[in-house]
Amino acid sequence: MCLDDQVLSSYIDGELQEPWKTQVEEHISHCKECRERYEEFARMDQTLFETRLRNDEFSMQQQRVWKYLEKTCMPAQPKKFRHKRIAFSAPAFAAAAAALVLLLGANVFLLRGLGSSGSSGEFQIPTLTAQSEGNGLINGNGAEDSLISVSARTHITSSIAPQELTVEELLVLLEQKGFEVELKRADSSVPAQQDLSPAALLGAPSREADSDEQEDENDDEEQKQSDGWDDWDDE
Amino acid sequence: MEVKSSGYESFQRVYKEVFPVIMRVAYHVTYNVDAAEDICQEAFIRFYNRELTFPSVDEAKYWLIRVAKNLSINYVKRKGREQAAFDKIKRQPLPAMRTGEEQVLGNETREVVQRAIEKLPEKLRTVLILKEYGDLNYREIGDILHITESNVKVRAHRARLQLMKLIDQEDIHVS
Numbered sequence: 001m002c003l004d005d006q007v008l009s010s011y012i013d014g015e016l017q018e019p020w021k022t023q024v025e026e027h028i029s030h031c032k033e034c035r036e037r038y039e040e041f042a043r044m045d046q047t048l049f050e051t052r053l054r055n056d057e058f059s060m061q062q063q064r065v066w067k068y069l070e071k072t073c074m075p076a077q078p079k080k081f082r083h084k085r086i087a088f089s090a091p092a093f094a095a096a097a098a099a100l101v102l103l104l105g106a107n108v109f110l111l112r113g114l115g116s117s118g119s120s121g122e123f124q125i126p127t128l129t130a131q132s133e134g135n136g137l138i139n140g141n142g143a144e145d146s147l148i149s150v151s152a153r154t155h156i157t158s159s160i161a162p163q164e165l166t167v168e169e170l171l172v173l174l175e176q177k178g179f180e181v182e183l184k185r186a187d188s189s190v191p192a193q194q195d196l197s198p199a200a201l202l203g204a205p206s207r208e209a210d211s212d213e214q215e216d217e218n219d220d221e222e223q224k225q226s227d228g229w230d231d232w233d234d235e
Numbered sequence: 236m237e238v239k240s241s242g243y244e245s246f247q248r249v250y251k252e253v254f255p256v257i258m259r260v261a262y263h264v265t266y267n268v269d270a271a272e273d274i275c276q277e278a279f280i281r282f283y284n285r286e287l288t289f290p291s292v293d294e295a296k297y298w299l300i301r302v303a304k305n306l307s308i309n310y311v312k313r314k315g316r317e318q319a320a321f322d323k324i325k326r327q328p329l330p331a332m333r334t335g336e337e338q339v340l341g342n343e344t345r346e347v348v349q350r351a352i353e354k355l356p357e358k359l360r361t362v363l364i365l366k367e368y369g370d371l372n373y374r375e376i377g378d379i380l381h382i383t384e385s386n387v388k389v390r391a392h393r394a395r396l397q398l399m400k401l402i403d404q405e406d407i408h409v410s
Contacts, residue, residue: 005392015372047344047402053262053263058262061258061275065254066250069283072280073284
């Protein structure tokens with residue numbers, strides 16, 4: 001008995017299950033009529049395949065629509081910190097936050113000093129207070145996920161208002177000022193207070209804010225983002 | 236892996252994987268690259284704005300294909316109505332090819348196949364396009380169209396038979 005067109009159609013679409021699949025294959029191997037019908041179906045499928053819109057014919061559209069969606073739908077993505085590791089223990093976090101506040105203050109102070117009175121300007125030590133959510137500087141329980149906010153008061157000049165900053169905001173500010181900050185987990189054998197000593201903190205590298213470099217970094221990130229889409233054509 | 240349509244990472248992943256599929260489906264329903272691009276854009280805007288959660292990328296894909304397919308069919312119907320109104324005023328017969336529409340590759344086989352597919356009834360055309368150009372199996376097509384798998388099987392077969400006849404006629408017409 002010869003094959004029904006419907007069965008042949010399912011077979012061509014790869015939708016025929018065993019044992020019927022094998023039976024169809026056996027049948028068309030010796031029945032000329034059914035083989036010709038099968039070949040007729042297969043030829044049309046091949047024609048349809050050849051006329052399909054290929055990926056390379058719409059790669060421009062794919063990128064254009066993505067750019068449009070990125071611009072209109074999606075909120076700005078937060079910038080990632082590069083080359084930085086952030087310690088997770090609360091004491092280390094508090095120490096780091098205090099260090100950052102001091103660095104930020106010192107940096108702003110330096111710029112102000114140089115800008116307003118030139119190289120002869122006297123250095124004034126900014127007054128800083130750093131607090132964790134616990135009492136005093138260190139959150140005693142050392143929980144990794146404890147929230148720490150640092151309030152920084154800079155009395156560098158009267159024009160700078162007291163700022164309430166989170167650790168992340170401080171990091172962003174430092175990033176904008178052109179610092180390269182590397183935070184490491186505090187050695188548990190060393191008392192946290194030792195890390196917070198002014199000498200240790202002021203020994204940290206500092207340099208003047210470089211707005212050009214900041215722009216360069218932004219360019220790099222944008223470049224990276226667009227690079228991610230260049231492999232579309234290959235897929 | 237769960238997919239959130241409004242999450243940047245998962246949206247990006249779905250876009251990369253699904254755009255080619257819905258672009259091809261939209262193109263082979265409308266046979267107009269510009270319209271297909273607009274349809275894809277609209278589908279992804281809806282996808283993002285609805286803030287949906289899908290159990291997998293495939294489920295997100297089915298949702299997007301369904302939206303793109305509906306938008307494409309609406310486009311074709313609207314174009315058909317506009318063309319009919321235009322022809323009525325102009326008292327001209329319907330042209331064999333819709334005018335002003337972009338042909339990516341103007342080769343003869345493509346034109347023959349395109350005209351044949353355009354003549355298929357919508358129910359058969361949709362199944363055929365999802366199968367041949369969306370690379371979907373009967374079960375997936377059934378999910379997208381909300382019909383049974385055996386119904387897909389029957390439509391796929393009828394579409395194949397009718398298309399073969401139509402292509403033969405087109406070939407005779409062309410040669």
